[in-house]
Amino acid sequence: MLKLTGDTTDAVRLTAVGKRYGRRDNPVVALRDVTTQFGRGTFTAIMGPSGSGTSTLMQCAAGLDHPTSGSVVLEEHELGEMNETELTRLRRDRIGFVFQSFNLLPVLTVRQNVTLPLQLAGRKPAPGLVASVLDQVGLAQRSNHRPAELSGGQQQRVAIARALVNDPAVIFADEPTGALDTRTARDILRLLRYSSQAAGQTIVMVTHDPVAASYADRVLFLADGRLVDELRSPNPDSVANRMTRLGAFADEDPAPRSATNRGGQR
Numbered sequence: 001m002l003k004l005t006g007d008t009t010d011a012v013r014l015t016a017v018g019k020r021y022g023r024r025d026n027p028v029v030a031l032r033d034v035t036t037q038f039g040r041g042t043f044t045a046i047m048g049p050s051g052s053g054t055s056t057l058m059q060c061a062a063g064l065d066h067p068t069s070g071s072v073v074l075e076e077h078e079l080g081e082m083n084e085t086e087l088t089r090l091r092r093d094r095i096g097f098v099f100q101s102f103n104l105l106p107v108l109t110v111r112q113n114v115t116l117p118l119q120l121a122g123r124k125p126a127p128g129l130v131a132s133v134l135d136q137v138g139l140a141q142r143s144n145h146r147p148a149e150l151s152g153g154q155q156q157r158v159a160i161a162r163a164l165v166n167d168p169a170v171i172f173a174d175e176p177t178g179a180l181d182t183r184t185a186r187d188i189l190r191l192l193r194y195s196s197q198a199a200g201q202t203i204v205m206v207t208h209d210p211v212a213a214s215y216a217d218r219v220l221f222l223a224d225g226r227l228v229d230e231l232r233s234p235n236p237d238s239v240a241n242r243m244t245r246l247g248a249f250a251d252e253d254p255a256p257r258s259a260t261n262r263g264g265q266r
């Protein structure tokens, strides 16, 4: 069977995804045997200590990076079977990104940065759409400014507006609220939650912040490239508790722990 078909409830499915960087004699293993799925219209947070593979997981799920092993299916497309042109088209039409570094083009204004994906797709934004999205991220007054004239948090909000304006099926956001003050972060998180609940978009967000993660329906925890835990209906306390345990987990020897008796708990 070449293509996986049938189950249309998942926007993205990862099966046994592994990612290894660098040379064979000195590899960095960024992901190990990650299997999970992101249901349509769901909002998932991905957490883990720095270097645990959260960005790599997102890049692989979004077709921006190729896993070394395993499979990624996005909206029934097996990414490993697609060539670069097909991948580019899929990313352009179906996926929105908010990168850890904002990836704004310095010579373009806020408005031009936001509409760039639509222009690349040869589409025109619906009347009022760009103004409305810029208003939602609190940048209505800054549409003619260039990124260098904005703060880090404002640049981040331009990147979020750019991801939203294309109305993609899946939005991947890597630490979208990392540079924002509490109040602006809350507005952005509400916007992301609204996008999943009302607009049916699938949101996958990497964050280090338990409060940000509590806006999601589900939190996945990574340690040393491995999916080690999952929490549904999170709240800031339950997320912080798991993160504390995860810190202890990440400090352990990454060798198989089969010989370790972890108190008989599962």
Ligand SMILES: Nc1ncnc2c1ncn2[C@@H]1O[C@H](COP(=O)(O)OP(=O)(O)OP(=O)(O)O)[C@@H](O)[C@H]1O
Pocket: 021, 022, 028, 029, 030, 048, 049, 050, 051, 052, 053, 054, 055, 056, 057
């Ligand atoms: N291009 C690369 N070449 C070699 N190693 C890489 C490359 N990209 C990432 N890595 C390594 O893979 C591991 C996972 O990196 P990744 O960027 O996914 O971490 P992260 O969980 O996003 O961390 P942070 O929270 O600090 O952003 C790290 O050890 C990193 O050094």
Ligand SMILES: [Mg+2]
Pocket: 054, 055, 056, 100, 174
């Ligand atoms: Mg990262």
